[in-house]
Amino acid sequence: MTNTEVPTLSLLDGNTIPQLGLGTFLMQGETCESIVAEALAVGYRHIDTAMVYQNEEEVGRAIAASGIARDDLFVTTKLANTEQTDPIGGFERSLDRLGLDGVDLYLLHWPLPKRDTALPAWEGIVKIAESGRARSIGVCNFEIEHLEQIIDATGVVPAVNQIELHPENQRKELVDYCTERGIIIESWGPLAQGKSDLLSREAVLAAAEAHGKTPGQIVLRWHVERGAVVIPKTQTPSRLTENAAIFDFALSPAEHQAIDELESATNYGPDPRSYDG
Incomplete structure (x- = not known):
């Protein structure tokens, strides 16, 4: 795998994002650092982390040790729910842990409608973008009403909405809303988090057999052909290469x-709409 094999998508702010990245949710300590290092070694250039994952330091160490030029990497992190009242401070603390001067994408992690803190948090993130320390900004887990609140109040449209999306929950209304406004969808849990029989369903198995691919590769290909960014996570080195081998066939x-x-x-x-974690 080389970086040139992974397509990029254009963001509404003029930047681009690799369509495949490594998700690091639930990866911590030496395991996280090792997997990120291996991902970078085999050609991944897009790494997704978050303050709440408690692995920004490990991600940062793997990046520093890789020797890869910073301009060749796409690094995403996210504002924690506990820091929504201090978005600039939260961002700066993330940079310190990552050991970076800036990130390529900074995301507001949850809308938290019961707390009513998303709008001021977004206003702070807009200021971060204006400072140049986050090249692009966006949100995670935002429904239409949450997007409308921040867009109507600030006039700033998120470049990305990272949401749970997989064949069993395709979020058509939300996806259509985002697409109409130029918001790129980034799928988290693209394989249904291993919590269903998705990868053993006949539609997936038949396509896997037809293309000589694994069921996981079929589902990831389904995502990218729909125009989404995918960030599958794995703690198995061999799976890194497997997850990336999705750009040489078409469904x-x-x-x-x-x-x-x-x-x-x-x-x-x-x-x-109800999460308050």
Whole structure:
């Protein structure tokens, strides 16, 4: 795998984002540092972390040890829920842990509607973008009403909305809303977090057999062909290469339709409208 094999998508602010990255949720300590280092060694250039993951220091160490030029990397981190009242301070603390002068994408992690802190947090993130220390800014887990609140109040449209998305929960209304406004969808939990039988469903298995790919590769390919960024996580080095080998084939319209029909509006993560964690 080389970086040139991973397509990039254009963001509404004029920047670009690699369509495949490594997610680091639930990775900590030496395991996280080792996996990030291995990912960078095999060609990944997009790493996704967050303050709440408690692994920014490990991600930063792996980046520093890689010898890869900073301009060749795309680093994402996120503002923690506990820091929504101090977004600039939270951002600076993340930079300190990462050992970086700036990030490529800074995301507001949750809307937290019960707390009503998302708007002032977003206003702070806009200031961070204006400072140049975050090249692009966006949100995670924002439903339409949450997006409308911050866009109407600030006039600043997030470049990215990172949401739980997989064939069993395709979020069509939200995806259409974002697409109409130029907001790139980034799929977290793209393989349903291993909490379902998604990878053993007939539509997925049939496409895997037809293309000589694994079921996981089929689902990741389904995401990228729909125009999403995918950030699968793995703690298995061999899976890094497998997850990246999705750009040398294409699903047929019939295969897409069969996978689309797996929609069941099933969410395996928290509900953004009620989550207050």
